[in-house]
Amino acid sequence: MTSSSQASRAVPNLAFRRLRGQRSPGEFAAAVRKAAREIGEQVSCDARYIGRVEAGEIRCPNYAYERVFLHMFPGLALEDLGFTARERVRGRGAGAPAARQLEQAHPFCPFDSTTPCTSFSDIDEESDVLRRAFMTSGSATVAAVSLGLGTMPAQRRVGEAEVSAVESAVRRIRLLDDRHGADGLYRQAAQPLRAAYALLDAGTATRRSTADRLHAGxxxxxxxxxxxxxxxxxxxxxxxxxxxxxxxxxxxxxPALEAHAFCNTSFLARDAGRHREAVRSAQAGQRAAHRLSSPRLLCLLAMREAGGWAGLADRTACEQAMARAHTLFDRGPSDADPEWMSFFGEPEREALEAQCWAALGEWARAARHARRATVLQDHRFTRNLALYRAELAMDLAHAGAPDEAAAAGHQVLDLLDEVQSSRIQTMLSDTARVLLPQRRTGGVSGFLDRHAGALRRT
Structure with missing residues (x-):
């Protein structure tokens, strides 16, 4: 849902405004943070968040904020604070309490099994419940026992249920990352991974197709x-x-799994400054992908190669790889495109091109592509939207556009309650460092102060 359609149906939360009383939004935000610390919660509340609540943009707070608000106003329910009941916001019937549905979740599944993986909430804040359900979904031992590994002989047969559970875990982890970023999810995600490899070690599949799916999953x-x-x-x-x-x-x-592994290895190598490895991994991925029929996969791998060449300051090789990527992208999607590539569309291609030009020191050109990525990106994919805006802020700062960089930085900070990503936070810190000498310019001071406040709260 677009921000304009959200705004068109927002109803001001007058009850919450009355509870704020004579305090300014900033003073009230400070009181919220203090209350959170009292009960061991951590929220990045600021005046903008309070403004969004009072404007009715946040129909129901996430679970962390709910606990803080109920601690601040004992005896009141969410409805008394002017919010909509959670089951109504999430599209559930009143007879299906969230707690019961979470109890029914499969141990491999990051959130409750009654919520389709392809659905998205019509509000940003409530999706914290998905992350929390994943984080409390049980240890690898619980997952293995639920699949029979704790009670069956070592040479048990692995069938559809086990393979489907692994595949479901992959989809749901990706969905949570799209919404929230990686920080806080990594250690919990390792639990179903251990259980998946325990299946490979402990069981024999009922048929070859099942074994192939288990390996792929x-x-x-x-x-x-x-x-x-x-x-x-x-x-x-x-x-x-x-x-x-x-x-x-x-x-x-x-070959599809091999291409994916090389694709991510190339990305990691580029981020770690191992640019030659980034190029070679991307090229190896392309060799594997040529056995498939997915121009979009080859396009992504060509962009990974371009990123490596840019890091090596080889402009000619970088431009050649990007030209190949454009040609491949223009061939359109294919039935052979891997499921994991659902994130890769025009916004991501523009963002990757921005990264290439930034690495080559062409900051204004990088900013143009980063801006296109932010405009084209579906707002449901909160993490990528934050990432593209962080890229834009950094490019604009280096390009000598401090006011625009500060405005883009504010947009990233608006999303940090929902997105936890060290990469995004590092990019934002880099932007703040570049803008620091221009603190007296326009809106730069406000961004720097807000960013420093966000750092203190983390």
């Missing part, structure tokens, strides 16, 4: 967990998970 899960490690700054862990996925792909003879 475990490998994709390793890549998903590797990406969470990558995005949360645990590069050594990420490299280990990607290597595990690549080994699984080689054992299973799975």
């Amino acid at each position: 475990a490998g994709e899960l390793a890549i998903s967990v590797g990406w969470l490690a990558h995005d949360s700054g645990r590069c050594d862990d990420a490299r280990s998970h990607y290597a595990e996925a690549l080994a699984t792909a080689r054992v299973a003879g799975d």
Whole structure:
């Protein structure tokens, strides 16, 4: 849902405004943070968040804010605070309490099994319940026992239920990352990964197709967990998970999984400054992908190669790789496009091109592509929207447009309650560092103060 359609149906929360009383939004936000600390919660509340609540943009707060508000105003319910009941916001019947539905969740599933993986809430704030359900979904031992590994002989048969559970875990982890970023998810995601590889070690599949799906699912899960490690700054862990996925792909003879593993390895190498490895991994991924029929996959791998060449300051090779990527992208989607590539459309391609021009020092050109990425991006994918805006802020700061950079930085800060990503926070800190000498320019001071406040609260 677009921000304009959200605004058109927002109803001001007058009850919450009355509870604020004579305090300013900033003073009230400080009181919210203090109340959170009293009960061991952590929220990044500021005046803008209070403004969004009072404007009716937030129909129901996430669970962390709910606990804080109910602590601040004992005896009142969410409805008394002017919010909409959670079951109405989430589209559930009153006879299906959220707690009961969470209890029914499969141990592999990051959120409750009654919510389709393809659905998105019509509000940003409530989706914290999905993350919390994942975080409390049980240990690897619980997951294994639920699949029979704790009670069945070592040579048990692995069937549809086990394989489907692994595949479901992959999809749901990706969905949570799209919404929230990796910080806070990584260690919990490692639990179903261990259980998935326990299935590979402990069981024999009922048929070859089941075994192939299990290998592919475990490998994709390793890549998903590797990406969470990558995005949360645990590069050594990420490299280990990607290597595990690549080994699984080689054992299973799975070119699609191999291409995916090389794609992520290339991305990680670029972020770690190993640009030659980034190029070679992307090229290896393209060799694997040529056995498939997915121009979009080849396009993404060509952009990964371009990023490596840009890091090596080889402008000619970078432009050649980007030209190949454009040609491949223009061929359109294909039925052979891997499921994990659902994130890769024009916004992501524009963002990757922005990264290439930034690495080559062409900041204004990078900013143009980053801006296109932010305009084109579906607002449901909160993490990527925050990432593209962070890229834009950084490019504008380096390009000598401080006011525009500060405005883009504010937009990123608006999303940090929902998105936890060390990569995004690092980019925002880089932007603040570049803007610091221009503190007296326009809106730069406000951004720097707000960013510093956000750092103190983390």
